[in-house]
Amino acid sequence: MKKVKLTGRIVIPDDPDYDLARTNNNLNDPKFPSIIVFCQNTKDVIHALRSARENNEPFRIRSGRHNYENYSLLNEGLVIDVSEMNEITINMKDMTARIEAGANLGKVYRVLWENGFTIPAGTEGSVGVVGLTLGGGIGMLSRPFGLTCDSLLELEMVVANGHEGAEVIQADKQRNSDLFWASCGGGGGNFGIVTALTFKLHPISNVSIFSITWGWEDFERAFDAWQKWAPYTDERLTSQIELKSKEVGEIVAQGEFIGAASELKKLLRPIRKTGSPTNIWVKEVPYIKAVEFFDLPSGNKPDLRKRSGSFIERPFPHAAIVQMKEFLTNAPNRNTTIWQQSLRGEVSQIAPNRTAYYYRNALIAQEYITSWKKPKEEEKNIQWVENLRRALSPYTTGDYVNFPDRFIKDWPTAYYGRNLRMLREVKGRYDPFNVFNFPQSIPPNKKWL
Known part of the structure; x- marks a missing residue:
């Protein structure tokens, strides 16, 4: 042959x-x-x-x-x-878009915006839409519209067949529905190679955005006020908070609201009145300007970096907030931060077993972030992230599969919770020979081998 x-x-x-x-x-x-x-x-x-x-x-x-x-x-x-396969085809009548797997968020947002639409997705423009979606997909429209995968209607995937073959299949809620379920939060690269995704679109025009900055002395008060407000406020509002190193000495909360600036100002009262903010602004902008505002170029540039994360299902007690402050006081460099995003809203309207994305009830997703310039600084930066993750583990649960961390020992449970068993079944059905494998790929259920 x-x-x-x-x-x-x-x-x-x-x-x-x-x-x-x-x-x-x-x-x-x-x-x-x-x-x-x-x-x-x-x-x-x-x-x-x-x-x-x-x-x-x-x-x-x-x-x-x-x-x-x-x-x-x-x-x-x-x-x-697949990055050079990036065509986007919009069906205005059905309000859907077929997006090839190589398209990045920057292109997706621009093309959809030109037609008055968007999908709820991430913030960094160079991130690929396919990896984001397969892991779930959180971002600045999570609370009003849900995860990225919640707007997914269909996907096209190349899977392994026989001993040396490959074939294209489609998956949606009717065809290969178990694979479709697994592709909504089961992580990228586990079952096959996605070549195209079809999404339902959400009309969008103007949105309101805000930014509030506090000094270091307001660390505990600012964070506590934000965490007790952000997951519970009007679900049209998604927000994030970045706790920066003591050397930088800032706490910055920002967010996006589908509504008028005047209404957003009222919703912000609980945190605007906390401590002594050094800078506050609220403005109404065309949606694409909000996309550009949240797209931090530093995240799009290659760098020496380490990240990890977890979910928060109950507000942090004072002891956990003090732990974060201590770690940021002793950060390995000024670029080190703890980043958090509010969830619930539409994300929590779907049961944890209805998609592979398990952490539907989490209040907040959080990420531990550091980057460095010289190779010799690697060890202390990686150790800082690992020590922080362990120190906060009594107050957190799991980890988002799109924040993979090779140091998490029980990573299958951390990423997938109680959905792991079903994911292993799906893996066994569609990839029984474990053709698609990498250090943290889902292992097939043994009965399929």
Whole structure:
């Protein structure tokens, strides 16, 4: 039988653009694949998967390059990259959009906005829509519209079949419904290679945004007021808070509200009156301006970085707030922060077992963030994140699969909670030979092996 030939834009180590092609957003722990295929269409994806299986070659799948632990890269194998498959087709009549898996959020937001629509998604423009969706997808419209995966209607996926084959299948609530369920929060790269997603669209025009800054002396009061307000206020309002290092000495709360600035000002009273804010503003803007405001360029640039996270299901007691303050007082550098986003609203209207995304009842998602410039600073930064995660663990639960952390020992339960058993069943049905595997991929249920 004739061997499958790779098609698409192929980059190998001798090529002048190899370094650019292999580099992910996280420069920590660099990897050197032997070949990178930038697929241009679904056929290229099928050829790449068949080739990897025929040659028994390890491979990874990549889109937006934002996997925190670089699981979308490997040494000496094949990277199947879908980032150049990024067409967006809008059906105005049905208010749906078919988005190819390589599209990043920046493009998605711009194209949808030009037609008066959006989907609830993340904030960093270079993040790939597919990885975000497969992990659930939180962002500045989570409370009014739900997670990104809650607006997903259908997906197209290339899966492994037989011993060396590959085929395209569709999944929605009727066809391959178990795979569709698993793709709404079960994480990227576990079951196959997604090539396109179809979303229901949400009309959008103007929104109101706000920013409130406090000094270090208001740390405890500001955070406590925010956490007791943000998950419970009007569900048209989603907000975030960033607790910065003591060296920077700021606490910044910001958010987005589907409504008028005058109404937002009233909703903000509980936190505006807390402590002595150094800066407060509220403004009404076209939605695309809000997208640009929350898209921090620093998150889109490759850097030496470490992140981890967890969910908060009950407000932090004073002891936990003091722990955060102590860690930020002794931060490894000024760029170190603890970031949190309010949840509930529409996110919590769906039962934890209705999609693979388990943490429907969480009040807040939180992320521990640090970056550094010199390789010798790596150990102390990584240790800071690990120590912080452990110190806060009595007050937190699990972790968001889109904030992967290789140091979490029981990561399957941390990411998927009680949905793990069903996810392993789905894995066994669609990928019984564990073709799609990486250090934190879902293991198939043994009965399928």
